[in-house]
Amino acid sequence: MAQATKKKPVAKAAGAPVSARIAAQAHFHTLRLGTPFQPRIDALARTQDWYNWAGYRAPHSLWDEELEYFAIRSQAALFDISPMTKYRIEGPEAEALLNRVTLRDVTKLRPGRVHYTAWCDDEGFVLDDGTLFRLSPTRFRLCSQERHLPWLLDSAVGFDVIVEEETEAVAGLALQGPTSFAVLRDAGFAGVERLKIFDLADFPHDGGPQGNTQVTISRTGFTGDLGYELFVSADMALSLWDRLMTSGDLRGIRAIGYTALNRARLEAGLIVANADFTTAEHAIRADRLRMPDEIGLGFMIDLEKGHFNGRRAILEARAKRKLRYVLVGLEIEGNIPAEHAIVYHKKAHEVGLVSAAMWSPMAKRNIAIASLARPYGDTMVEDLWVEIYAMRELQYQKLMKRAKVVARPFIKLDRRTANPPADF
Amino acid sequence: MKAWDAIIIGGGHNGLVNACYLQRAGLDVLVVEKNDWVGGAATSRELTPGFLYSNCSYVCSLFRPEIMRDLELPRFGLQVISYEGGAVFTRDGDYLANYRDRDAHRREFARFSKRDAEAYDRYARDVTRQCRFIQPLLMRTAPDPTSLRPRDLGELLYLGKKFAGLSAQEMALTLRFWTMSISEFLDEYFETDVIKANFALSGIIGTALGPMSPGTAYVLLHHYMGEVDGSVGAWGYARGGMGAVTKALAASFKASGGTIRTGAEVDRVLVKRGKVKGVVLAGGEEIYGKLVVSNADVKRTFLKLVEEKELPEIFLRRVRNFKIRGSSGKVNIALDSLPEFPALPKDSPVYRGDMHFTDSMERMERAYDDWKAGRWSVDPFLDMVIPTTLDPTMAPPGKHFMSCFVQYAPPKIGGREWTDADRDGFAESVIAQIAEYSPSFRDRIVHMEVRTPREIEAEVGLTEGNIFQGELTFDQLLFNRPVPGYAQYRSPVDGLYMCGSSTHPGGGVMGAPGRNAAAEILRDLAKSTSHMSPAHDVI
């Protein structure tokens, strides 16, 4: 645990006692950890198709990536989000700290609410994006792709607040899809129907021999669909999984891997750090750094709320027109995914790169997210093309396809926000 | 009498690289080496039956892959094998390991500090950025800022452009980085002493400076360069010890028609009317050559081999003042079995990596205090590896070669020469430190080679035993290496060139000085350099 207070202005993580340190030595035997849900996931893993998510063994797919995608869109899909980095930020000045550190106005984030936000270094370059959960007036959870403890602790100097990394201690599940509400209600989470989009609340969970605890359920997700995220202490993970699976049995619940989720997120027009943009602490090449306005996160910036990290640089870049890139949604002719294709103006002048692309089964359109060098994609949106190298039986079929800048999300589902949530 | 096209004084790796490139350009080249073997500070010798030591250098991290390729070194037997991380043993019975796996590395650091564990990404990013800036400069002749020749202006412009390519922030960071101490640099990222000590060692290896001395941050880059190279197999053990590098070079040289004479010490460089004529060997034999290239360090070359009257006063003065203070020693040990370190789990990959016992910045700085006082460090800093955990060619099965690089060891003890008793005392400080962490260590020792700066100077010819042929401080780098006005491998004597680590870009088994010098020589001879690859792109 790390603490920063006014009296003790140096944010310092206390050194672990020697015995605890030595007890932890053996971690090198397991290079990819299992999450608290691993026994259940392993039992369902028919494809044995794993990838490394922040040091955890996570499934690309479990049985069939295409069908897993349709589970999200037609029934309810269960996806393990435990490897996501989580920080507990708590104290009388937690709100003030987070307001200083993130782009959006945290004073407007009421207890029991979640918002999607991002944060920048002092030069206004995006360190990461993530979700901020306000669990109580003085307690927050910040979830992100990358790790930020030094930066949070350094920012916390002078604030009466505790910053603690709780990735391993807290297990997380995303339950997404049209029947997700019904699954939760049938699992006995009374009152879950009252959760509107971006609301959160605690619900009792009887973990059997492990005792009683609370599950935090929020109506959030990464799919653009009706969906929820559930957080519980790691030791209650399996009983929570079983509770959902049991109640979901009649509602078509399926566990899924990342490939399916990634498709859903692309349809929802959502970006992924270090896939659609490079985070500032990982960008070795200076021209890879991005300001919020350059990756479609300008809407988060709240200039009314007072000082926050990067504010000065962002204002200057806006005033002096120093913004060099723009992140856009593209609709591309044909049906061949344009993953990592180069974007051209007038088929000749290179103006950007596609970072994610797919044929959208929901929209029946060929969609993509791309970063373009301004003014292309910003004021110049005509005559854009992507060059697709489609490998077919050891030959590239080179295609030059017209691309149209379109608004994100690529699909908009009423059931995502409908109140009360539909009971499928 | 035969006059060679070029005579290279010294068969160190840079002399051999230089000789290879010149021979391949069609010159008739002779290498004269004082020892009965080639290699200089990159040698492997069998001093006790069955065991091969990397007598001086022991890790191949800097050698330019472009050179390996140009000179076909793989064909002549060179193989570099990556190794696994390493550890700093702590005095409380634990250790801090470096694992190759990124997540294991983070978890390991988190055992000591969660904060520092998460600070590593930013640290790695910043060091990588600095390396990427320096790396393309390694294989280019440094510009002479006082010259108005188009080439120098072009190179200055290149430097300027590279600099201009940095943001204001980065430029400031780069300038600070080149001048600050490794200790201050690490303070900007980490809070845990042992984690800082873990990284600091790269800032002091081979340097007569402590972790708190300005300029040590740059030295770190010198040791990181191999890791950012991007070419797999650029960092690791040379299979067969570091002598494998020079063995392959010598074979490549001979295959292209070159001649090597070992056991041939040059006593003097022959100069007539300001122009080089050849060399005189210690026995009096004269060998004539149209040009002479010295692989020996700049002090040895110009203060011992060339008559003073042939050299301008200011040049001589600068050569005399060139900082080349010895700071290190080496203990090579043959072991009849793998030593055990009770702090380590039995299957730890650390056995196959580098091991250290200095777990705080203060201990490191105190070790340096001893150097300043003219003593070897009572509590030395060791960089210890057991290459035979990965390389089966250096010891019989089950037996091991252990290499201990030791800091600090001053060139003189309290102002006087090292004695044999001093040498034994120095070795005991090393053995005692290892035995503290490996109780049965002493019993496993079969043979030992102990090298203080005295032995390193006497055998390799490295003045004061300085491993880099001159310190890598910023005042002795780029166009100031070895001395201002002579950073382009030429000397005040017509036809006499330098190609050793005293020249840009400096020490380490890198090959770049030898290669760059060859490019300059061929330019002077108006010969093609098409057989020399330019530096790989850093993209």
Ligand SMILES: Cc1cc2nc3c(=O)[nH]c(=O)nc-3n(C[C@H](O)[C@H](O)[C@H](O)COP(=O)(O)OP(=O)(O)OC[C@H]3O[C@@H](n4cnc5c(N)ncnc54)[C@H](O)[C@@H]3O)c2cc1C
């Ligand atoms: C103990 C030690 C450990 C090291 N560890 C590493 C390491 O792990 N990794 C790394 O990259 N670098 C390491 N180095 C540094 C590296 O080995 C040297 O910087 C590099 O080998 C120098 O090469 P060179 O060709 O420039 O000169 P040298 O190797 O010094 O070669 C000069 C040659 O000239 C010969 N010579 C000198 N005078 C005469 C004369 N009058 N007549 C004829 N011949 C002469 C010498 O005998 C020698 O062979 C280490 C050095 C030492 C000493």
